[in-house]
Amino acid sequence: xxxxxxxxxxxxxxxxxxxxxxxxxxxxxxxxxxxxxxxxxxxxxxxxxxxxxxxxxxxxxxxxxxxxxxxxxxxxxxxxxxxxxxxxxxxxxxxxxxxxxxxxxxxxxxxxxxxxxxxxxxxxxxxxxxxxxxxxxxxxxxxxxxxxxxxxxxxxxxxxxxxxxxxxxxxxxxxxxxxxxxxxxxxxxxxxxxxxxxxxxxxxxxxxxxxxxxxxxxxxxxxxxxxxxxxxxxxxxxxxxxxxxxxxxxxxxxxxxxxxxxxxxxxxxxxxxxxxxxxxxxxxxxxxxxxxxxxxxxxxxxxxxxxxxxxxxxxxxxxxxxxxxxxxxxxxxxxxxxxx
Amino acid sequence: xxxxxxxxxxxxxxxxxxxxxxxxxxxxxxxxxxxxxxxxxxxxxxxxxxxxxxxxxxxxxxxxxxxxxxxxxxxxxxxxxxxxxxxxxxxxxxxxxxxxxxxxxxxxxxxxxxxxxxxxxxxxxxxxxxxxxxxxxxxxxxxxxxxxxxxxxxxxxxxxxxxxxxxxxxxxxxxxxxxxxxxxxxxxxxxxxxxxxxxxxxxxxxxxxxxxxxxxxxxxxxxxxxxxxxxxxxxxxxxxxxxxxxxxxxxxxxxxxxxxxxxxxxxxxxxxxxxxxxxx
Numbered sequence: 304x305x306x307x308x309x310x311x312x313x314x315x316x317x318x319x320x321x322x323x324x325x326x327x328x329x330x331x332x333x334x335x336x337x338x339x340x341x342x343x344x345x346x347x348x349x350x351x352x353x354x355x356x357x358x359x360x361x362x363x364x365x366x367x368x369x370x371x372x373x374x375x376x377x378x379x380x381x382x383x384x385x386x387x388x389x390x391x392x393x394x395x396x397x398x399x400x401x402x403x404x405x406x407x408x409x410x411x412x413x414x415x416x417x418x419x420x421x422x423x424x425x426x427x428x429x430x431x432x433x434x435x436x437x438x439x440x441x442x443x444x445x446x447x448x449x450x451x452x453x454x455x456x457x458x459x460x461x462x463x464x465x466x467x468x469x470x471x472x473x474x475x476x477x478x479x480x481x482x483x484x485x486x487x488x489x490x491x492x493x494x495x496x497x498x499x500x501x502x503x504x505x506x507x508x509x510x511x512x513x514x515x516x517x518x519x520x521x522x523x524x525x526x527x528x529x530x531x532x533x534x535x536x537x538x539x540x541x542x543x544x545x546x547x548x549x550x551x552x553x554x555x556x557x558x559x560x561x562x563x564x565x566x567x568x569x570x571x572x573x574x575x576x577x578x579x580x581x582x583x584x585x586x587x588x589x590x591x592x593x594x595x596x597x598x599x600x601x602x603x604x605x606x607x608x609x610x611x612x613x614x615x616x617x618x619x620x621x622x623x624x625x626x627x628x629x630x631x632x633x634x635x636x637x638x639x640x641x642x643x
Numbered sequence: 644x645x646x647x648x649x650x651x652x653x654x655x656x657x658x659x660x661x662x663x664x665x666x667x668x669x670x671x672x673x674x675x676x677x678x679x680x681x682x683x684x685x686x687x688x689x690x691x692x693x694x695x696x697x698x699x700x701x702x703x704x705x706x707x708x709x710x711x712x713x714x715x716x717x718x719x720x721x722x723x724x725x726x727x728x729x730x731x732x733x734x735x736x737x738x739x740x741x742x743x744x745x746x747x748x749x750x751x752x753x754x755x756x757x758x759x760x761x762x763x764x765x766x767x768x769x770x771x772x773x774x775x776x777x778x779x780x781x782x783x784x785x786x787x788x789x790x791x792x793x794x795x796x797x798x799x800x801x802x803x804x805x806x807x808x809x810x811x812x813x814x815x816x817x818x819x820x821x822x823x824x825x826x827x828x829x830x831x832x833x834x835x836x837x838x839x840x841x842x843x844x845x846x847x848x849x850x851x852x853x854x855x856x857x858x859x860x861x862x863x864x865x866x867x868x869x870x871x872x873x874x875x876x877x878x879x880x881x882x883x884x885x886x887x888x889x890x891x892x893x894x895x896x897x898x899x900x901x902x903x904x905x906x907x908x909x910x911x912x913x914x915x916x917x918x919x920x921x922x923x
Contacts, residue, residue, distance in 0.1 A: 358753055358754055358755070359751050359753060359754065360751060360753075360757055361750065361751050362746070362751055362752060362815055362818070363818075365750055365811070404780060406858075406862070407807070407858060407859045408858055409854075409858045409862070415862045415865065415866045416859055416863060416866065417862070417863065417866035417867060418810075418814055418817075418866075418867065422807050422810065422811045422814075423750075423800060423811070426800075426803040427798050427800075429778075429780070430778075430798045431798075432781055432782075433779060433780055433781065434778070434779040434780075434785070435778045435779065435802055436795065436796050436798075437794045437795045437796045438781065438795060440786060441780075441781045441782075441786065459866075460866040595786055596786075597783060597784055598783070599782065600782070
C-alpha cells in the first residue's frame with residue numbers, strides 16, 4: 304500500500320493524492336516496502352522507489368544538451384553548431400534569449416521553428432526580461448560555466464520548401480571561461496564545442512567600446528582568444544567567424560557616439576585584416592538584442608545573422624562524408640578527435 | 644451494425660476550454676443543427692462525469708476546474724454519422740490542464756498515459772483566444788513606462804509562456820514511439836466569441852489567428868507534417884462571457900455555441916470530430 308512523504312496527504316487513507324498527481328507523484332512511498340526495510344537494514348533498497356518509478360517515465364530534461372545528447376542529433380540529421388564567446392556581459396546570452404523570443408513571434412528570416420529540446424532553459428534565460436518577473440529593467444542571467452560544454456537547441460525548417468529539418472546547437476561559453484581561456488591554453492582545450500563548431504560568434508561589447516580606457520583591453524582579449532584557438536587548431540579554414548558588436552543602443556546613445564562608432568569601425572577593420580584569411584569566412588555584425596533605451600531590438604540584423612548559420616557551412620565537403628576510412632559511427636564529434 | 648470505438652486525446656493547459664467543449668459537444672450531438680452533423684445514437688452506460696456538471700453548464704454558469712487524478716469513467720459519446728449511417732463511440736478523457744503543466748515542470752509522465760497514446764485516433768488541442776500565449780517582454784516603451792513592483796519573483800517553471808509549455812507537451816507526444824503518424828490534430832481556439840467582438844482587429848480566420856497570436860505553436864505544428872496533420876477551428880462552447888451568459892442562458896445551450904472553420908460558421912461542434920475521425 305502506498306503512502307506519502309507529505310504528512311497531510313490522504314493517499315494512504317483513500318488513494319487520493321493531495322497534489323492530485325496520482326501514481327506519478329514523486330512523494331509516494333510504498334509503505335509495506337518501507338516497513339520491511341525498517342525492520343532489517345540489511346535488506347536490499349526499498350521497493351518504494353521502484354514502484355513509483357515503474358509508474359513514471361522520465362522525459363528529456365529541457366536543460367542544455369550534454370555532448371553525448373548533442374551527438375545523437377549530429378549523427379542522425381543535418382546539424383549546425385554555433386559557439387558564442389566573449390568577455391563577461393558582452394551580450395552572448397541576450398542574443399540567444401532574443402532568438403527564443405523571436406520564435407515566439409514568428410519565423411526568423413526564412414526559417415520556421417520546428418522544435419527544441421531546451422525550451423525550459425530558454426524560458427529561464429528570458430524570465431528576468433519579462434513583466435511577470437517584477438523587474439523594472441530587463442536583466443539577463445549570466446552564463447554559467449557549468450554549461451560551457453553544453454548546447455541549447457533549435458530545430459528549424461526552411462519556409463516554403465520541403466527541405467529537411469536542420470538542428471542548430473548553440474554553445475554559450477561563459478565570460479569567466481573566456482577570460483581564463485585567454486590566459487591559459489589548457490582552458491581552451493577543454494572547450495569541446497569549439498573544435499566542432501561550424502560558426503564561431505565573437506561578441507564585442509559595444510558598451511566597452513564607448514569607454515576609451517576599456518577598448519584596448521577588450522580588443523586585445525578578443526584577438527588573443529582567436530589567436531589561441533587558431534594556434535591549437537580548434538578553429539581554422541572550415542570555421543565561419545562572426546564578429547558581433549553588441550549593445551548598439553548603448554553605442555549610439557553614448558556621449559561621444561561618433562567617436563564610439565568610429566572606434567567600432569576601426570576595431571572591425573583590424574580584426575578583419577588579421578583573421579579573415581585564416582578562417583573560411585569572416586562577417587561583421589552590429590546588433591542590439593535587448594536594448595534598454597526604449598528602442599527595439601535589431602531583429603533584422605539578428606535574423607540575418609541567424610540565417611547565415613543555417614545557409615552555409617564549410618565543414619563537410621562531400622569527399623569527407625564518403626571517405627571509406629571513416630565508418631559511419633566515427634562521424635562528427637569523434638571524427639574531430641573528441642572522444643567521450 | 645458494428646460500432647467503431649475511437650479514442651481522442653484532449654490537450655490543453657488549465658482554463659483552456661476543454662471541459663466546456665465536451666459539455667457543449669454532448670448538447671449538440673443530442674440536438675444536431677444539420678443533416679451532416681453527427682447526432683447522438685444513444686447514451687453511454689456511464690455518463691456520471693458529464694451529468695455532474697450538466698445543470699451548471701445548461702444554466703450558463705462557470706464550471707469548476709477539472710480535478711487532477713479524476714477517477715470517473717472518461718466521457719463517452721455515442722454518435723451516428725447520418726450521411727454514411729456509420730455509428731461509433733468516441734472517448735474523450737477530460738484530463739486536468741494541470742496534468743500537462745506537471746509534464747512540463749516535472750519532465751515526466753505516467754506510463755499509463757504514454758501507453759494510451761498508442762490507441763488515440765486524434766488530438767484536440769485547446770488554446771484560449773483571450774489569454775496571452777507568451778509572457779510580456781519588457782521592450783521598447785514598456786522599459787520606460789514600467790516601474791517594477793519591487794517584488795522580484797524568482798524563476799518558476801510553471802510561469803513559462805503558455806505556448807512554450809504547450810509546444811513542449813506536444814513534443815513529448817511526438818517523441819512517443821507508439822503514436823500513429825501523422826496524427827490528425829484539431830486545434831480549437833476557445834472563447835472565439837471574444838475575437839468576433841466589434842472593433843477587434845485580430846484575424847477573424849482561425850488559422851491566421853493562431854499564426855499571429857500563438858506563433859510558436861503554429862510553426863511547430865506546420866513544420867512537423869510527418870507527425871501532425873492540423874486543422875484549426877474557432878470555437879465558442881459557452882456562447883459568451885460570464886456576464887453575457889446571464890442573458891444568453893435563456894437560449895438552449897446547443898443554440899449558444901459557434902464554430903468557425905475555413906470561413907464557414909455554424910453551430911455544428913462535431914466538425915472537428917468528424918475531421919479527426921475522417922467522417923467528412
